[in-house]
Amino acid sequence: MPGAKTVVCLAHPRQDLTHHPIVAELLGHHHAVWTQGTRSVNNDIALVHEQALLDIAAGQKFLRMSGFEHVVTLGHSGGGTLFAYYQEQAARTPDERESSTPSGRPTRLAAATMPVPDATVFLAPHPGQGALLMKMIDPSVADETDPMSAVPELDPYHPDNGFATPPQDSAFSAEFVARYRQAQRDRVARIDNRARELVAEADRYRAVTDDIISRRRALAPRLLIVYRTDADLACVDPTLDPNDRPYGSLFGPRPDLTNYGLTGFGRITTADAWLSTWSGLSTNADFVRCAPGVRTPTLFIELSGDQACTPQEAGTMFNALGAADKQHLRLRGTHFGAALTPGEPTGIARAAQAIDSWLSDRFG
Structure with missing residues (x-):
């Protein structure tokens, strides 16, 4: 979006979000949007979350170098925990970051440049791939x-x-x-x-x-x-x-x-x-575990027809967030953002409207 100072960044550990329906909705609200994949898009056989964090870090660095004043991450579904894990690690000093994966492989996170985003949106996040x-x-x-x-x-x-x-x-x-x-x-x-x-x-x-x-x-x-x-x-x-x-x-x-x-x-x-x-027992990419490290202003959007995250889980996830400025909205829609009944607005459209208002309140 020409002249935009704020960019919304979408990513998912396993999926290509280039054609995610919220992209067009956010563009319609005059927001710049960046989508990126990880090295495991559409083939998650070797998906190691610690490696995916390096991919996210590269994207965040690129957006800062591109001149955007405000970078906002938007994690839908599994993208929620990916960004929660990223922010938890990015906020730490390099020597405090995870040095090895759960299988004992070196992560190289200490040597990475990991810019901390300015704000965070979680859209129908689930508790993490393992959970x-x-x-x-x-x-x-x-x-x-x-x-x-x-x-x-x-x-x-x-x-x-x-x-x-x-x-x-x-x-x-x-x-x-x-x-x-x-x-x-x-x-x-x-x-x-x-x-x-x-x-x-x-x-x-x-x-x-x-x-x-x-x-x-x-x-x-x-x-x-x-x-x-x-x-x-x-x-x-x-x-x-x-x-x-x-x-x-x-x-x-x-x-x-x-x-x-x-x-x-x-x-x-x-x-x-x-x-x-x-593995829900071994992974570090668990939303509730990572959430206290998310301290930037946060909008948490629960979709009321979500099959991957129930109300009790959503409440636990929201309460675990470390941000002082955080808001929990519950909007109608299915996990992937479809409408619950024919003719009503989609969950994606409702979410985009809410995100637009929330971003406008903070960044104009």
């Missing part, structure tokens, strides 16, 4: 090598446990929910253990520098295949922390089917990427 997967992973998988294996007592899509065939809503007991959530943590812990075994194996080969076969083995990827990651109970039982969300998950209206398909979070990943991004 999101923690509530979506199917704990009834009995054998990690068999996509059809199941522990019947933990099967979220078995009628004995409270599941009802769509379009009926399911109804899970509090006892099952508690047992299910613990089993999800247990499964993630088991995958963590396997990932660390693979990391240690690669390290052993890497230590042998005078043998070409060992060097090749150190580089050869050992991929984790994680079956069935579309099994959040709240997606089929609307009474669990209710909001306006439609039935179904982020991947469609029949999670009892898509849970068995190829599509899903963290399905194929390196050990390093699993520990850095997808």
Whole structure:
């Protein structure tokens, strides 16, 4: 936008946001917009969040060098935690930044120039890739090598446990929910253990520098295949922390089917990427963990039909933010910003209007 002194920056760890619908909306409100990817756009098999922070830092440095007086980050969905993690690290002195990834690889964050943004917008942020997967992973998988294996007592899509065939809503007991959530943590812990075994194996080969076969083995990827990651109970039982969300998950209206398909979070990943991004137990990229380090003026927009972040989670995330100047808005819309009912404004349009007003109050 010619003459603009404020720029809104969009980024996501895994997705290309060039055609994000809020870009046109913000341009329509006469704001300059910058979108950028990371090195893992559209291929997150090797997505290490600490490396993605270096990519964000390069973008932030470029925007400062381009002459913008005010740089505002806008994190939608997984972009929320990416920017929260970036700000937490950028605000630290170089020697206080994370020196290694969860798998033990050096981050090089101490040597990076990491400008701190002037303000922050979170749009339908979820709690982080790992935290999101923690509530979506199917704990009834009995054998990690068999996509059809199941522990019947933990099967979220078995009628004995409270599941009802769509379009009926399911109804899970509090006892099952508690047992299910613990089993999800247990499964993630088991995958963590396997990932660390693979990391240690690669390290052993890497230590042998005078043998070409060992060097090749150190580089050869050992991929984790994680079956069935579309099994959040709240997606089929609307009474669990209710909001306006439609039935179904982020991947469609029949999670009892898509849970068995190829599509899903963290399905194929390196050990390093699993520990850095997808493990809710090991990742540093957790919104609530990072939020106290976000101290710039912050607008937190919750969309009322969000399937990835429920009201209780949104409240916890907002309360954790370290900013003295922070505002929490709850607007109608689905996680991706669509309208909840035909004919009404989209969540994206509502959010853009709110962002425009908020930015105008602070930067004119």
